[in-house]
Amino acid sequence: MLEIKNLHAAVDGKEILKGLDLTVKAGEVHAIMGPNGSGKSTLAYVLAGRAGYEVTEGSVTYGGKDLLEMSADERARDGVFLGFQYPVELPGVNGMTFLRTAANAVRRHRGLPELDGIDFLKLLRQKASLLEMDDSLLKRAVNVGFSGGEKKRNEIAQMAVLDPTLMVLDETDSGLDIDALKVVSKGINALRGPDKATVLVTHYQRLLSYVEPDFVHILARGKIVASGGKELALELERDGYVNYVPEAA
């Protein structure tokens, strides 16, 4: 589903990713772990198509297409979802209107009929209850005045409604208490499926106790330096990154 080859990317002229390779197949969950500054968020933004993240070398293929040729919104409509580490507040933009506009943009792309207000509300209620989320949040302006946990739940609610194919979740576990972490994990697990894939970008092993990965990769200095199963995450939890990043000692 996703094939990243020799990816080099720079921000403000500074190279952050330095030859990253990663293959993600349908049905798989990959965790990307690494110390601060290793390039984890840069990878997430490059996959989502953020302006200012310049790919200088390499390729990214998504479902057989050149992902790097697509604009951020085309990628999203085509099933790539980025869960933000810091979800953005949109003052004055009603959550319901925003999400319905997004859902209908995705549906049009998939050749599905658009949802009217009533059908959309039904879908939303169904997804919100899955996340134990109070749908009154969606009646407010997007993320404005939300707590950290509410913002992350809102990301997962958006993801549930948009029903993406490739989920890239950037530090979705950061700033969550244990109850919120369980709820968010439940939401992520509910969206796992044989034709979907997930890339979890995370600093800690904690989330991986709830969302079990098939593969764990260690990203350091812009490259994947080690890959393994979920036991690799446990090893990192115990020993830190010292075996992979000498300066982390």
Next chain:
Amino acid sequence: MTVVPYAEQFERLKPALPGAAGLREQAFARYAAHGFPGMKHEAWRHTRLTPISGAALEPAAASNVSPADIAAHLIPDALTLVFVNGRLDRALSNIEQAPGGVTIESLSDVLARGDDLSPWLTQAADDSPDDALVSLNTALMNDGAVIRVADGVHVEAPIHLLFFAKREGMSQVRNVIVAGKGASVTVAEGYFGGKDAYWTNVVNQFFLAEGASIEHARQQNEGLAAYHIGSNRVRLAADARFNSVAVMLGGAVARNETRVLIAGERAQCHLAGVSLGRGKQLQDSVTVLDHAVPNGVSDQVFKAVLDDQSHAVYQGKVIVRQDAQKTDARQANHNILLARSAEASSKPELEIFADDVKCAHGATVGELDKNMLFYMQARGLDPKTARALLVEGFVLEVLERIASPEIRDMFRTDIGGWLHGRALS
């Protein structure tokens, strides 16, 4: 003395103008002492008026509009007055349906029958050069609405003044709205026009007696070659409340000036505006809030969204006189530039002579936030849709101040139409 613009028109037109001959002469003299305001007057520095001051316009010829032309602009269940080229069209209006305690009349009728409105009309302008076009309006006023709400009367139906300009020329419109003690009323104005170059010079006077309340909504969607000079004068007695929201989309040069006198204690004045600019439009919002007595409240929020080479100006003056202790006056002006070539000018002026007051002001100019746009695109919204939602969100704070859901929706539709016509990419 040099000949001022419109001197010849005034001499020729005055025999046919309705009533108030003496008042008109005095007003014309006041206007003529200064002529048109221009670059040398600080409050008019950006308002380029040469096309209407250079070659004086004639009154726009009588014309008519069809019920179909106005249908889209009507507020359901309103008391509606339709003016075409500045003259009341009785067939399209329904003022005879005004309930008890409210009189709604044509200014032309009131003046022609010899009623003396001068106690009201003379309060609109003083000898300042800034008031010259209000004086010119008093000299040339041809029609408008005179609305009187008796003490204690709550008018349910909004009173809607709709102005259509169909030809070249000028309309000199004067509206006088008097709300008695404890009365309440909603007054909406709408301005629409064709492609011709024309000039609307409208003066609104609002008088609020003790405890009166007026909800005012103004929709300026004139043709893009039009000149629109709107001058509002508001006088608030004790415990009165004036809440005004103005949306400005039209005109080549458009100005909406509101001067408020807080004359009675505990009066409240809320002023808000949205300007949406494109092409080479100039949109000027000017406010003067004069707190003359203690315990007054005023707050202002003016926003502009500017595309192409458009220019929005906000000049907001707050005067807190020595006696006006415990005044609470707030003012905010926020601007979004959709194009690098657009321009916003913001000029707060605070003149505070009392020592125990709260006065706050803030102004910002910026572009749409790139983080917000990326977040929306990452959810599948194309850039144009994302920008439109952000702009709608930006102006929402102003629209939410409109008490009537029908009027709010009407304004939102106008703004939506404007956004739809923008490239926004």
